[in-house]
Amino acid sequence: MNFNESEPIKVQMERLIRAKQKEIVAELETLEPTARFHADSWIRGNEGGGGTSMVLQDGDTFEKGGVNISVVHGILPPQAIDKMRADHKNLSGSGIDGSAKFFACGLSMVLHPNNPHAPTTHLNYRYFEIMDSETDETKAWWFGGGADLTPAYLYEEDAKRFHNEHKQALDKFDPELYPAWKKWCDKYFHITHRGETRGIGGIFFDDFDAKPPLEILRIVESCFDAFLPAYVPTVAARKDQPFTPEQKNWQQIRRGRYVEFNLVLDRGTKFGLQTPGSRTESILMSLPKTASWLYDHHPDEGSEEAKLLKVLQNPVDWV
Amino acid sequence: MNFNESEPIKVQMERLIRAKQKEIVAELETLEPTARFHADSWIRGNEGGGGTSMVLQDGDTFEKGGVNISVVHGILPPQAIDKMRADHKNLSGSGIDGSAKFFACGLSMVLHPNNPHAPTTHLNYRYFEIMDSETDETKAWWFGGGADLTPAYLYEEDAKRFHNEHKQALDKFDPELYPAWKKWCDKYFHITHRGETRGIGGIFFDDFDAKPPLEILRIVESCFDAFLPAYVPTVAARKDQPFTPEQKNWQQIRRGRYVEFNLVLDRGTKFGLQTPGSRTESILMSLPKTASWLYDHHPDEGSEEAKLLKVLQNPVDWV
Secondary structure, three states: OOOOOOOOHHHHHHHHHHHHHHHHHHHHHOOOOOOOOEEEEEEOOOOEEEEEEEEEEOOOOEEEEEEEEEEEEEEEOHHHHHHHHOOOOOOOOOOOOOOEEEEEEEEEEEEEEOOOOOOEEEEEEEEEEEEOOOOOOEEEEEEEEEEEEEOOOOOHHHHHHHHHHHHHHHHOOOOOHHHHHHHHHHHHOEEHHHOEEOOOEEEEEEEEOOOOHHHHHHHHHHHHHHHHHHHHHHHHHHOOOOOOHHHHHHHHHHHHHHHHHHHHHOHHHHHHHHOOOOOHHHHHHHOOOEEEOOOOOOOOOOOHHHHHHHHHHOOOOOO | OOOOOOOOHHHHHHHHHHHHHHHHHHHHHOOOOOOOOEEEEEEOOOOEEEEEEEEEEOOOOEEEEEEEEEEEEEEEOHHHHHHHHOOOOOOOOOOOOOOEEEEEEEEEEEEEEOOOOOOEEEEEEEEEEEEOOOOOOEEEEEEEEEEEEEOOOOOHHHHHHHHHHHHHHHHOOOOOHHHHHHHHHHHHOEEHHHOEEOOOEEEEEEEEOOOOHHHHHHHHHHHHHHHHHHHHHHHHHHOOOOOOHHHHHHHHHHHHHHHHHHHHHOHHHHHHHHOOOOOHHHHHHHOOOEEEOOOOOOOOOOOHHHHHHHHHHOOOOOO
16 A cells, blocks of 8 residues: 555555455455355444444354454543553643543454364554644554464464464564564463463554654554465365364363453453443454353363463464 | 351351252252262362362253352452452451451352253352451451342243242341342443343342341341242243244353353452452353354344343333
């Protein structure tokens, strides 16, 4: 995509996520013989902006998936600004009451395949900006996001492909990004009460404003471009692999852990659910169609299930 | 049960929950042709005490259920005491570092039947005590707990039976208890981000020390005694009722909401998962074996599913 110095970053980021939503949906649909993503647009009740969710349910390949964009703006109350100030020094409310204007846009995606050999994935890239409430001047801005893979069964080549593609996407700009963001991902997706990560990781970053905004936009575009080659060949190879009822059960248990992470620990989910006027259906679209909890379940020593758990308990460097 | 003035309350409460665990398990097993509860005892790693979980999975009547007791004691750090002090004025740490001794025991139960016409239920009664760390003198104590019903399909007679039995159990002691604790239950089990309650309520109370401890012990015993007649006839009547795959799906969606409440909002679950050394398996035993999330699901106007939702959105006085 052609980015330029003359247009505001938020306009260019919005164009990027709209283009990527189309591109990703079209490519994912090649994995489905008949099922299609359906558009569901929404607007924020009393505030500005809205979004479009592209949702697929009960496909042959994907049990449930969503590729959502949202572009919202409005007034941030003083308490919300205070919470953000730790990370963003030049951030302060400019309204008489200490409030400020904000703009946020992002693409957020979760895909849960049917086949237990095909991994779940999550991707999210977002841009946030705080403006002076009188002059509209940008007072703070940052990017955040990442992509990660959550298999029920470990195939090393899938993990390596996912990490390699994202490493290459970042190395083009700065070789220090991938190692830092890979580590951040393992740390962020750690399910504390289980002593294991949600999946085999990927990349994660937040509050990123340490490079010029146009360069970060190009980095984000590069990460977006890495996703399809990082994920689609894996699903194409796994989606028709035979599986046993026991393997399906194990996938369901892992999905239970996915739910635990998202509902108990994920900051975005918690913040979203607590924010009055936020759209619960969009926030909880990330949850799998089906999940399971068994009391005190432990896979047999030496099994494929135990092999995955070991990697979740001790994150691996895949590249 | 014969309670007396001479024994410490904690000893008598422990005896009560041990007796009730046996009684409830024996009665619930009469609903199962072959499946049985299995005992799983555990001890706290570096701290004092432990518990016994009685767990049943994949029964004919119950998909998953647990009747657990725990009896634990140890040292509470100053931060935990500070958190409690708002509700318990006479509470303060007595150790040099501001810490205090505590004792806690309780019975906690969740039952998820297979049949979508048979409601899930939850019950929990607990006793908490803070002691001077040098003299062992009781500095504060309280009871908490309750019981509530979570149907996927609304049968008014089931709701009335559940509430009636608990009302009678409380009215014997004080007619003001049921109305207050019924209201507290509706408020506590409100899923804020969904604008609905988890189920059709029951009773809930916490931090209760407004009567002599021996009287509260008798009230708690009376509530325990109300549970089996409040619930067992309902399950007996519903467990073999025919149901459609669509009704099973709706049950799964309601179980998803159950998971949302427990993981996002339940104070006990959140506190438990954040406490180092706590037993995750016992805390998350409350989760159903299976649950489901569909994107933006709304039951048809006028359907049985919509009838339940209406009651969850506007709690009803059942007696």
